[in-house]
Amino acid sequence: MGRIPRDYLINRLVTLVLTILIAATIIWIIPRLSPVDPAEIALGRMAAGAGAVANSEEILAQLRANMGIDQPLIVQYLKYLTGALVFDFGLSTAAFPTPVSTLILNALPWTLGLMILSLIITFFIGNLLGALMVWDRSPKLVRVAIPAAMVFTSIPPILSGLLLMWIFAAKLQWFPLTGAYSIFVEPGWTWSFVSSVLYHGFLPALSIVIVTFGFWALGMRGLMITVQGEDYVKLAEAKGLRPRYILYRYMIRNAILPQITAFALKIGLLIAGQVLVERIFAYNGMGKLLYDAILNQDFPVIQGVSYVIILMTALSVFLVDLLYPFIDPRIRHEAA
Amino acid sequence: MTEETLDKPVLTLRDISIEFPTPKGVVQAVKNLDLTIQKGRRVGFIGESGSGKTTTALAVMQMLAEPGRVASGSIDLAGMDVLALSEEEMRKTRLSRIAYIPQGAMNSLNPVMRVEPQMWDAIIAHEGNMDRTALKQRSDAALASVGLPAHTGELFPHELSGGMKQRVCIALGIILNPDLIIADEPTSALDVVTQRQVMQTLKDIQEQIGSGLILIGHDMGLMAQSVDELAVLKDGELVEHGTVKQIIEAPKHPYTQDLISSVPLVGGDSFLNPDRNADAPKRDSQEPLLRFENVRKDYGAVTALHPMSFALQGDTPQIISIVGQSGSGKSTMGSIMLGFNPPSQGRVLYEGQDVQKMSAAQSLEFRKNVQAVFQDPYACFNPFYRVNHALKFPFKQFGLAQSEAHTQQAMEEACAAVGLDPDLVLSRYPHQLSGGQRQRLIVARALMLSPKLLIADEPVSMVDASLRATILSNIYDLKDKYGISILYITHDLATAYHVSDYVMVLYKGHVVEAGPPKEVIGQPQHPYTQLLIDSIPWPDLERSWGDGRGEHDVEKLQAQVERASAVYRGDVAGFDLARV
């Protein structure tokens, strides 16, 4: 009791390692299939900066050696994998010679902050509203207004971001158009900085929230309808429990279980959606880093960002899976 | 308890009508029902599904499913007008004055909460917050009163057996000493042995707190053994009401008479009328029709079936019954015979050929000659097709069809033989037919294919009681008129008694007693068979179900059963069971 069954744990661990390995491999293979030579790109960039480059062949060879792409593929692959383990993706070609890991480390907190905030808000609001849509004691307003609001939720966050940005930032000018904090404040744990961050983060977070709560609300609605018909809910009513207590402890508590699994599966898609939102809001997170890297054909950064995001996804799925037996006691029983 | 309190009505239903608006107009689920329940009395509501018995109970609880409503009449709960109560007042009335023990106790407990908190929240909802020790005391006491140890409270529902869950539900129901307990088919998911224990618990506790009891059910035998009064409902109307004695001994309404006579009794008159004995279809092979060679089946670490060997010769048509409770391995045997489930050890031979190692042609031959009727008539039809697909397809597949017209004719004849009107049923979709109709169609299908062996796995356990006898006689006719040998798998000893030529009683994958039914079921010798027979509730007041409440020490019995060795009670020609 109280412990995670071993088979279950091993199973989840294998999936975690496989996910990371497969994703890392795909990310590594793709650029190598490409006809584009990263050394030439770097040379081109130098040429663009300096006007002309002498002994270009020598420099190319030097660059290749620096990048390690003159070695056999298998060596490159193993080096890449061991590097990935310690988050070493080499140096950025665009912001040479900044290590990719430094760039990512600077961007990561912003993305994580925005993500955790918006994900948690959407998950709670969405599931609560979905539950209220089914509950027979909800105010009429809830049961009419939410389905109407649901229409927004089919839209991807970039589109809602654009709309919000136009209305609240460009037209009404209530919120800043871009950036994660005002350029006039010094980063630090000061009130002016924190408030600036919150102020700048509001629209990006909102654009994620208004379009994703519906996904949870819809799923919850379906689950609640099933739970509503369950015998234990009938018995709860026959026990004379208060309706609100039945809603939370009997209905939502059971209906939420598959949603938590869905949460784990959706994290990847949600992060990807967020990357796009960051891009249009020019928010200082991973999205912007990725976008700039795409513009500059900065492969080490593209790889690094993709890898870190996939790692985050895989880890969140793993964590949810680990917590799940504690939320649903039946899992512990089945696996044991 | 004095006479005075006994006679005070705890529930008075006056002229109750319940309606459900539907697209095709308003459906009257209950019509002008009048009934009074005295304090301390047990009243049974008996009737088939759709007769309005559960609906009436839910109306008393004010828990009718939308859009149902009480259209007229009054419900008086010991002087309180239930229909006039506000929502909050009704909430407080539930459990404290009327307790409802729902059907399907398997899912009646919140799967993510331990048992105790599910009792505590009920107390708190009515009496306000109190400290944990007080709560714990009350829940322990309630669990003890239904014969469960206190540590049961710390378990999750999935860690309890079916019988334990049902007891927890009873414990919950009586925790606030209600005036009236409504138990809706409380034992329908339990096997007979557990059923008797649970019913005994319910009766004891009800007598102890002196409340009224409404027992909803469809089993006349269970009613006869459990209640004082009976209310017979049919299509929403109360057709007969009286003491159990009156009703069982002198039923007035024809429907009540049907209900009573449809319960097969061990030793009573047979519901079958064997008129002729057909010969078995000619066989080319000298090998037995079906042979088990040391067949064992394991599921993981559990052995569902211990090594078993038998041979069914199949030269004369016979019905062999395999009797046991759930978990006895009887259904596993069925699926092994059909080749759906490979045995873990040993071989199943059809006319000398291993069922698991057949060529395509042999397999087709095997399929044609070994057919089945399954328990669930609802699942046996593909919802996508009209029901005739299930009859037509195998007929063509086995090359029996000469032409489209021939197929049609064969289907119509088979339907007629099982008492169905082919024009009415054949071109319907499965959901448009009743369970009984569907099961008869499956029997008709078997008839059309005229196999040499039919495996009937609980063919009547999911159809309404009044139809069971008819369907069983349809199946019996397959042997009697068409010469098909049958392996009848059932938990019902009474029907096995009547239809079979040979009976095997299974317990935890072992044969515990086998022989001709008159001996095995008529005069059982093995303690397990005896226990099973004793546990059957007979619709006969003389034949008591055992008033020795509590004296059935389950563990002692279990030990006794496990110690006893198998009893073989004689053989019949054409079937050889290897003695272990």
Added chain:
Amino acid sequence: MAETSMTRAEKRQLRRLKRFDNPWMNPKLIWGVGLLLGIIALGLIGRVLWDPELVFTGSAPLKLPPIGFENIRGQSGVLDHPLGTDGGGRDMLALIIIGAPNTLFVGLLASLIGMSIGIFLGFSAGFLGGRTDDTIRVLADVMITIPPLLILVVFQSAFGDVTLTLMALLIAGFVWQSPTRLIRAQVLSMKQSGYVQMAQLSGASTSHIMFNEMLPNLVPYLFGSFIANVTTSIVTAVGLEVLGLGPQRIPTLGRTIYEAINAGALIQNLWWWWGIPTLLLATMFIGLLLINLGLDEVSNPRLRKLS
């Protein structure tokens, strides 16, 4: 309760109940299909009635507003370009006539391929069991957590320009997982069902059981899964396009938005440049959502009670 209100409520209830009779006459489903057909019709009829050549850069004056509006330079919309023009001098109407069907095409093609893979793998896993099942299950579990957008970003930045079909193929590589899981689960449960056992007893072949007994009953699920996949595919495609990574020379709605953002259309108040494609995409997604909700209600009657 007053009697009049009772009867009114009852009437409403009856009206609602009547709708249950034919599940396919579902207003959500009809609206959703209508919206999507409208977009397809726009593409088909538009090509005939409007000049598709106007999608090329410089074929019209720059940054003209739609009819009835004025841009910051004081120009008002003209009838030749009823929805205005973008910063490259392309006619917005022509852009959406060409671009919207392209976007839908990518979604449908990717989803179709993904579904086919899903049906194949799902049936294989459910039917064959054992090692095959384990492999497919783990693979689907693994792939479902990898966000397609990131892999595709890596791919497209490495390979540069792609065609619409290639993009659809790439996306298809990421939308087979959920149909595979769904079909596998359904096949496993159907394998135990009475009618499949009956078919086995009837000497049915495996292919008969798969295609004649199981597949028809899977249709509502397949439809639902298909529509959900179209949505995912379009979201992914638009995401790539908005990052500037889609096809470079073919007009798509996403690419139009990318160009608008890059050109600072938001600050310059050129709302029609990004707004019209956004609106069209939103319409598309709402249509897909309505179809999905409708299908849910068709296959699950319990959901119908609530709307």
